[in-house]
Amino acid sequence: MPKVKKRSTLPYTRIKQGKLxxxxxxRVGDRWKQKARLARDQAHALQVMAELRDELGRHGPSAFAGDRMLFHELLAEYRRAHPGTPDWYWRPMLEYFRERQIRSITYADLKQFRSQRAATPKRFSGEARKAATVNRELExxxxxxxxxxxxxxxxxNPFAAGPPLITKGEEEQRSxxxxxxxxxxxxxxCVPPRAHLRPLVIATRDTGLRRSALLALTWEMVxxxxxxxxxxxxNLYKRRPAVIGCxxxxxxxxxxxxxxxxxxxxxxxxxxVKGWKRSYATACRLAGIEGLRFNDWRHGFATDLMEANVPRHLAMKLSGHTQEATHEIYANIDDRLAIQAAAALDRLHASRTTRSAEPEPATGLVN
Structure with missing residues (x-):
């Protein structure tokens, strides 16, 4: 008796080897193509059909590239669009997810990756990896x-499928x-050959901008x-006001x-600016300063604003901080307020100079 070929009665479906x-x-240009996706039953087929049409409508034919895309292919695409990031950010995730299909990566995979990175000691020193380092890799x-x-x-996004994996509270807070x-x-x-450090340090101290953001500034912004x-x-200037006073x-x-x-x-x-790390370390050594990272100068900006009596909500806006959301609603940084904040810092700098120039009071003691 001849074998009867099963046919699906649902439009845009077909049965192959007993599977729906x-x-x-x-359409891609002048050519027609087809996208097939497995469904469990007819009810699921209707859902899959809606998903495919939604993907095609929102992203075009390129949306279907993700079905078979491997992680190393995705990372190559991302790096072409975002050049310049150090390799040490990419190496751990590439080694872990290299041949995985990107649509198969789950929240559990990300959680396991975080655990592995936290348990992996530093490559050269052998010291325990800090929570901040793991968080940067996860970001x-x-x-x-x-x-x-x-x-x-x-x-x-599999990161959104469970509790936050990037926990800032675990990081060691620097003071x-x-x-x-x-x-x-x-x-x-900061004299030759380290003269290039002076404007960079003053800029990050008096604006609170990161080094990467400062190095990206162009003269048309000044x-x-x-x-x-x-x-x-x-991203370099996220949560920053539109203007910062000089x-x-x-x-x-x-x-x-x-x-x-x-x-x-x-x-x-x-x-x-190249070779700044070595120059910075040399300047710190010659100045007799220990344990001071370049990023600590940014922390000094927020401290100076507090000492200069800049209102707290305005200082938070200038610093790019997002806590105390109620105050954020009322803190709008315009040209006038940005100049006011800079003027307050000028008064602080002038007062420090005056205090350092005043002679010490006599004690009445004779050596």
Whole structure:
């Protein structure tokens, strides 16, 4: 008796080797293609059909590239779109997920990856890996998966499928802030061949911007007449106000850099600063300063705002902090308030200079 071939009665479906598939035709240029996806039954087939049409409508044919995309292919796409990140951020996730299909990565996989990285000692020193280091790696992995989600290559972000995996509360909180005396000693060492450190340190101390954000600044963002730095939108400047006021000393450093430059508005303010880590370590050693990271100068910005009596909600906005959300609603940084904050810092700097110049009171004691 001849074998009867089973046919599906549901449109856009077919049965192959006893399994039900949803088949959606789509067009790429002048050619028609088909996308097939397995379904458990007819009810599930209707759901799959809706998902395929939604993916096709939102992301076009490129959405179907994610079905067979491997993690190392996704990472290559991401790195082409975001060049410049150090390899040590990518190496651990690439070694762990290299041949995995990106749509098969689950929350449990991410949790296991975090546990493995936390248990892996540092490569050269053999010391235990800090929670902050693991969090940075997870943040970059999350960025890669979000990139895939934006392109429709994955349907959801596995990081969102459970409790937060990136826990800032586990990180060791640094309270190191450079004192005015340390600042004076450090800047005294910012002479050739370390002169490039002076404007960079003053800029991060008086604006609170990260080193990466400062190195990305261009001259068209600097308003000499208004004494402002106009901040663009983007990840480097996330949660920052649109403008930051320049203190007198920062404005003087910027003017010197501008006069010594080719005066191209599109050029970077701090040029191509290279070898800064070695120069920074040398300056700290010569100044007799220990345990002071470059990022600690940013912490000094928030401390200086507090000492200068800048209102707390305004200081939080200037620092890019997001706590005390109620105050955030009322803190809108415009040109006037940015200049007011810079003027308060100028008064603080002037008061420090005055205090250091005053003679010590006589004690009445005779040696």
């Amino acid at each position: 598939y949803v088949v959606i035709p789509y 970059h992995l999350r960025a890669v998966l979000l990139y895939a989600m934006r392109h429709g290559w994955v349907r959801y 190191r802030v450079p004192t005015p005396e340390e600042e004076e000693r450090f800047l005294a060492q 308003d000499f007449e208004g004494q402002l730095i106009r901040i663009p939108k983007g 203190t007198d000393r920062l404005l003087g450093e910027l003017r010197r850099l501008w006069e010594a430059s080719e005066q191209d508005p599109a050029a970077r303010v701090f040029g191509e």
